[in-house]
Amino acid sequence: MIFIVAPNKIVLASxxxxxxxxxxxxxxxxxxxxxxxxxxxxxxxxxxPWEIVTGLSQRKARMAAEKMGDPHILVIAADTVVEFEGQIxxxxxxxxxxxxxxxxxxxxxHRVYSGITVVFGDKTACDYDMTKVKFKDISRREIxxxxxTGDPLAKAGSYGAEGxxxxxxxxxxxxxxxxxxxxxxxxxxILTDSFGMTVFDLLPGHYAQELPERIR
Numbered sequence: 442m443i444f445i446v447a448p449n450k451i452v453l454a455s456x457x458x459x460x461x462x463x464x465x466x467x468x469x470x471x472x473x474x475x476x477x478x479x480x481x482x483x484x485x486x487x488x489x490p491w492e493i494v495t496g497l498s499q500r501k502a503r504m505a506a507e508k509m510g511d512p513h514i515l516v517i518a519a520d521t522v523v524e525f526e527g528q529i530x531x532x533x534x535x536x537x538x539x540x541x542x543x544x545x546x547x548x549x550x551h552r553v554y555s556g557i558t559v560v561f562g563d564k565t566a567c568d569y570d571m572t573k574v575k576f577k578d579i580s581r582r583e584i585x586x587x588x589x590t591g592d593p594l595a596k597a598g599s600y601g602a603e604g605x606x607x608x609x610x611x612x613x614x615x616x617x618x619x620x621x622x623x624x625x626x627x628x629x630x631i632l633t634d635s636f637g638m639t640v641f642d643l644l645p646g647h648y649a650q651e652l653p654e655r656i657r
Contacts, residue, residue, distance in 0.1 A: 447642055450514045450515070451470065451471045451472065452472050452474045452505060454474050454475070454476050454501045454504070454517065455501065459601060461473060462603065469644065474508075474516075476505050478497070490529055490571075491571070493522055494519075495568070498519050498556040501518035501520065502558040502560045503558075506560040514561075517628070518557070519555055519556060520555065521553065521555040521556075524551065524554060525545060525546060532595060533599045536588050536589075539588050540588050540599075542593075543599050546598065547576055551574055552573055553598065554571050555622055556568070557570075559636070561636055564636065571615065572613060572619040574610060574612070601621070
């Protein structure tokens, strides 16, 4: 028999409803902790998209872990950007910028990068994923109607894959959850590779269980 060192609490360092929903759909009960971490550092610096999302996810996770100061809390943080024709696209500054971005993406492929960081105990582990997304040809009326909902204003690339913005998605190549903001496959891989856990160890009632060695 072996003993899994499991957290006594799981915290999502994000105010994203989509990320919280993804974890909840797994059955993972995560407490929300918003760090208000500075996300402007990379605005005028030439970083690759994967460097941006891993860097910002690490910043959010470490800030949350430091403020809570409890090594028994498992902290999850993520960050997402869209890359289109060499340009990094984050959240729009206003409705006009959102409409402009959607017009650019209309009928074309773009790439979505999400970085994810997990902090637990004295260890920090991070990774990222990339998904290619093809938009249909979007009419100006559709763009105007969507922008009026307010949904694009808090989303990288000016759309959310889990809400009404999903109507624009013609095809996805890669992890859908990565587009929604939390790369589930990479999250599960981090848990296994760096912490010796699976996502099932994070479900209520599974914390700190003893399991037969043969299962591990």
